Amino acid sequence: xxxxxxxxxxxxKVLEQEEKTQSGIVLPxxxxxxxxxxxxxxxxxGKVLDDGSKIDLEVKKGDKVVYSKFAGNEVEVNGEEYLxxxxxxxxxxxx
Amino acid sequence: xxxxxxxxxxxxKVLEQEEKTQSGIVLPxxxxxxxxxxxxxxxxxGKVLDDGSKIDLEVKKGDKVVYSKFAGNEVEVNGEEYLxxxxxxxxxxxx
Amino acid sequence: xxxxxxxxxxxxKVLEQEEKTQSGIVLPxxxxxxxxxxxxxxxxxGKVLDDGSKIDLEVKKGDKVVYSKFAGNEVEVNGEEYLxxxxxxxxxxxx
Amino acid sequence: xxxxxxxxxxxxKVLEQEEKTQSGIVLPxxxxxxxxxxxxxxxxxGKVLDDGSKIDLEVKKGDKVVYSKFAGNEVEVNGEEYLxxxxxxxxxxxx
Amino acid sequence: xxxxxxxxxxxxKVLEQEEKTQSGIVLPxxxxxxxxxxxxxxxxxGKVLDDGSKIDLEVKKGDKVVYSKFAGNEVEVNGEEYLxxxxxxxxxxxx
Amino acid sequence: xxxxxxxxxxxxKVLEQEEKTQSGIVLPxxxxxxxxxxxxxxxxxGKVLDDGSKIDLEVKKGDKVVYSKFAGNEVEVNGEEYLxxxxxxxxxxxx
Amino acid sequence: xxxxxxxxxxxxKVLEQEEKTQSGIVLPxxxxxxxxxxxxxxxxxGKVLDDGSKIDLEVKKGDKVVYSKFAGNEVEVNGEEYLxxxxxxxxxxxx
Numbered sequence: 001x002x003x004x005x006x007x008x009x010x011x012x013k014v015l016e017q018e019e020k021t022q023s024g025i026v027l028p029x030x031x032x033x034x035x036x037x038x039x040x041x042x043x044x045x046g047k048v049l050d051d052g053s054k055i056d057l058e059v060k061k062g063d064k065v066v067y068s069k070f071a072g073n074e075v076e077v078n079g080e081e082y083l084x085x086x087x088x089x090x091x092x093x094x095x
Numbered sequence: 096x097x098x099x100x101x102x103x104x105x106x107x108k109v110l111e112q113e114e115k116t117q118s119g120i121v122l123p124x125x126x127x128x129x130x131x132x133x134x135x136x137x138x139x140x141g142k143v144l145d146d147g148s149k150i151d152l153e154v155k156k157g158d159k160v161v162y163s164k165f166a167g168n169e170v171e172v173n174g175e176e177y178l179x180x181x182x183x184x185x186x187x188x189x190x
Numbered sequence: 191x192x193x194x195x196x197x198x199x200x201x202x203k204v205l206e207q208e209e210k211t212q213s214g215i216v217l218p219x220x221x222x223x224x225x226x227x228x229x230x231x232x233x234x235x236g237k238v239l240d241d242g243s244k245i246d247l248e249v250k251k252g253d254k255v256v257y258s259k260f261a262g263n264e265v266e267v268n269g270e271e272y273l274x275x276x277x278x279x280x281x282x283x284x285x
Numbered sequence: 286x287x288x289x290x291x292x293x294x295x296x297x298k299v300l301e302q303e304e305k306t307q308s309g310i311v312l313p314x315x316x317x318x319x320x321x322x323x324x325x326x327x328x329x330x331g332k333v334l335d336d337g338s339k340i341d342l343e344v345k346k347g348d349k350v351v352y353s354k355f356a357g358n359e360v361e362v363n364g365e366e367y368l369x370x371x372x373x374x375x376x377x378x379x380x
Numbered sequence: 381x382x383x384x385x386x387x388x389x390x391x392x393k394v395l396e397q398e399e400k401t402q403s404g405i406v407l408p409x410x411x412x413x414x415x416x417x418x419x420x421x422x423x424x425x426g427k428v429l430d431d432g433s434k435i436d437l438e439v440k441k442g443d444k445v446v447y448s449k450f451a452g453n454e455v456e457v458n459g460e461e462y463l464x465x466x467x468x469x470x471x472x473x474x475x
Numbered sequence: 476x477x478x479x480x481x482x483x484x485x486x487x488k489v490l491e492q493e494e495k496t497q498s499g500i501v502l503p504x505x506x507x508x509x510x511x512x513x514x515x516x517x518x519x520x521g522k523v524l525d526d527g528s529k530i531d532l533e534v535k536k537g538d539k540v541v542y543s544k545f546a547g548n549e550v551e552v553n554g555e556e557y558l559x560x561x562x563x564x565x566x567x568x569x570x
Numbered sequence: 571x572x573x574x575x576x577x578x579x580x581x582x583k584v585l586e587q588e589e590k591t592q593s594g595i596v597l598p599x600x601x602x603x604x605x606x607x608x609x610x611x612x613x614x615x616g617k618v619l620d621d622g623s624k625i626d627l628e629v630k631k632g633d634k635v636v637y638s639k640f641a642g643n644e645v646e647v648n649g650e651e652y653l654x655x656x657x658x659x660x661x662x663x664x665x
Contacts, residue, residue: 003636003662006628011662042662045628047143048617052625055147058101058140066098066170066179073661075636084636084661091168091179092098092106092137142238150242153196153235161193161265161274186263186274187193187201187232237333245337248291248330256288256360256369281358281369282288282296282327332428340432343386343425351383351455351464376453376464377383377391377422427523435527438481438520446478446550446559471548471559472478472486472517522618530622533576533615541573541645541654566643566654567573567581567612 001041001077005084008047010059011075012038012067012083037066037094038083047087057087064094096136096172100179103142105154106170107133107162107178132161132189133178142182152182159189191231191267195274198237200249201265202228202257202273227256227284228273237277247277254284286326286362290369293332295344296360297323297352297368322351322379323368332372342372349379381421381457385464388427390439391455392418392447392463417446417474418463427467437467444474476516476552480559483522485534486550487513487542487558512541512569513558522562532562539569571611571647575654578617580629581645582608582637582653607636607664608653617657627657634664 005011015037040063046054059065072085100106110132135158141149154160167180195201205227230253236244249255262275290296300322325348331339344350357370385391395417420443426434439445452465480486490512515538521529534540547560575581585607610633616624629635642655 002665004665005662006657006660009661047147048625049147050145050620052617052619052623053147055143066168068168073636073638075661087101090101091104091170092100095097095099142242144242145240148242150238161263163263182196185196186199186265187195190192190194237337239337240335243337245333256358258358277291280291281294281360282290285287285289332432334432335430338432340428351453353453372386375386376389376455377385380382380384427527429527430525433527435523446548448548467481470481471484471550472480475477475479522622524622525620528622530618541643543643562576565576566579566645567575570572570574 001080001082003042003075003077003082003084005042005044007044008057008087009044009084010040010057010087010090011042012065012072012085013041014038014081014083015064036069036071037064039064041082043087059087059090059093066091066094096175096177098137098170098172098177098179100137100139102139103152103182104139104179105135105152105182105185106137107160107167107180108136109133109176109178110159131164131166132159134159136177138182154182154185154188161186161189191270191272193232193265193267193272193274195232195234197234198247198277199234199274200230200247200277200280201232202255202262202275203231204228204271204273205254226259226261227254229254231272233277249277249280249283256281256284286365286367288327288360288362288367288369290327290329292329293342293372294329294369295325295342295372295375296327297350297357297370298326299323299366299368300349321354321356322349324349326367328372344372344375344378351376351379381460381462383422383455383457383462383464385422385424387424388437388467389424389464390420390437390467390470391422392445392452392465393421394418394461394463395444416449416451417444419444421462423467439467439470439473446471446474476555476557478517478550478552478557478559480517480519482519483532483562484519484559485515485532485562485565486517487540487547487560488516489513489556489558490539511544511546512539514539516557518562534562534565534568541566541569571650571652573612573645573647573652573654575612575614577614578627578657579614579654580610580627580657580660581612582635582642582655583611584608584651584653585634606639606641607634609634611652613657629657629660629663636661636664 003011040059040061043057046056048054067090071089072083075082098106135154135156138152141151143149162185166184167178170177193201230249230251233247236246238244257280261279262273265272288296325344325346328342331341333339352375356374357368360367383391420439420441423437426436428434447470451469452463455462478486515534515536518532521531523529542565546564547558550557573581610629610631613627616626618624637660641659642653645652
């Protein structure tokens with residue numbers, strides 16, 4: 001996968017339903033807004049602060065994460081589906 | 096529960112109705128916006144400030160809290176229902 | 191009352207109509223937005239500033255206050271009705 | 286009048302129509318948004334800045350002011366009608 | 381004219397159509413938003429910055445200015461029509 | 476042309492269609508939002524920063540620029556049509 | 571191509587469908603918001619910070635990038651179609 005996200009964005013590989021249940025996380029159908037689960041495959045160079053300096057992102061490559069349902073832009077690279085989103089749309093890391 | 100929330104987010108275990116009445120807190124049906132009650136099961140690493148530094152969250156694991164009705168994203172982990180929300184959506188801690 | 195509000199929030203005990211008239215404050219029916227009156231029963235730890243420091247709230251426990259009609263979230267504790275709101279929704283203190 | 290406004294708010298006594306014409310200010314009927322006129326009867330402790338410090342308000346008790354039509358919340362105290370609004374809703378002081 | 385505008389506001393005397401053509405400025409009918417022309421008759425004490433200090437306004441009493449059509453609040457003083465608006469609604473000064 | 480724009484605003488003389496084609500820039504009809512082309516005829520004194528200081532604008536008098544279709548306010552001076560807009564609505568300078 | 575974008579904007583040459591498949595990136599039809607792909611042909615002078623200083627943009631001329639579908643303004647120069655957008659609308663660089 002050859003996409004390098006910009007700034008505070010990350011690229012996430014969407015985990016299919018059965019992959020999710022192994023991780024124990026199931027997203028309740030009834031929930032108006034169903035957070036989704038995926039794996040971080042690339043992180044941006046960091047979040048630019050008001051003074052122009054950058055801080056590293058909290059998530060790293062390989063992290064399994066839960067994110068908001070409507071987060072990010074879909075991109076397909078060599079047949080694989082990815083989402084590019086800001087770190088702020090990621091809710092939690094699956095330890 | 097193996098979810099580690101990011102930044103200023105917390106994971107809350109939703110308290111069912113009977114659990115609430117033991118705590119003395121009942122959420123008035125008629126209230127347009129009914130705050131909910133739950134227990135904090137995980138807190139994020141802190142709120143990132145403009146200069147990139149972080150401050151700890153005010154709530155901690157084990158706190159019983161009241162939060163706004165429409166706050167957070169629902170996630171089910173090993174059959175248990177949790178909410179992931181920002182600390183700012185928590186109204187008060189039940190002492 | 192065992193609710194400790196977070197940050198810049200306060201818990202207010204809603205004053206019923208007859209309690210209000212003793213204080214001399216009557217909220218005009220015709221007013222599009224009718225400010226309400228109540229007593230502060232708990233105050234948060236303070237307002238967090240951009241640099242992470244905190245400043246105390248201007249109101250204190252026991253103050254009689256006037257606040258905007260649609261402010262706050264309703265909570266009932268041991269049969270008593272309270273509102274949890276931000277200090278910024280409080281208009282004035284009744285001296 | 287025993288209302289002490291909070292922060293950058295002021296309490297204004299609404300001037301009735303005939304009181305206004307003496308001051309020479311008439312609010313044009315046709316104006317989509319008709320500024321109103323009143324007298325400042327109480328001012329808040331000041332506007333809180335980002336660093337937590339406070340600056341005094343520009344208006345003072347006794348000033349006759351013109352303010353935006355939809356500004357403020359109505360409160361009646363001992364039969365007198367007052368408006369509680371932020372200083373920023375006041376357009377000008379009548380010298 | 382005895383109106384002293386607050387902060388970054390100015391009082392403008394609206395120039396009637398024929399007064400405008402002498403200045404060479406005609407506001408095109410077809411323009412969805414027709415900037416208007418007037419003369420500055422009073423300026424506020426200045427724009428308050430984040431740290432509480434003030435900077436003087438760029439326009440001064442006597443300047444002929446062009447401003448956005450929907451800017452400001454109308455006030456009539458001793459039969460004359462004025463507009464009270466923020467300096468930011470003024471587009472340009474007519475040299 | 477005797478208009479001096481305020482702050483971070485500029486005055487632009489709209490280039491008619493044939494003038495544009497000489498510059499090689501044609502604005503595609505189908506584009507939902509068609510950027511326009513014009514020449515800068517006056518620039519404001521600069522953009523005011525949070526601390527009250529000013530920085531010069533990037534564009535200067537004589538620059539040919541492309542700007543967003545809905546940007547600015549129309550003004551006609553001595554029969555010529557101008558647009559007054561903020562520099563931020565200018566997309567690029569035609570070298 | 572003689573367009574010099576302002577500030578934090580970039581000029582992008584839109585890559586046609588077949589050009590995209592060589593790069594391995596295909597934008598899924600079903601995606602509500604389909605990020606697009608293009609090549610950076612010019613970058614602005616940098617992003618202006620609150621204190622007036624500038625930081626260089628992360629992307630550079632020649633980078634292949636993925637950006638949000640509705641980003642930017644269309645401009646045609648000498649028969650070629652370009653988009654002028656802010657760097658913040660660029661999601662990732664194709665390595």
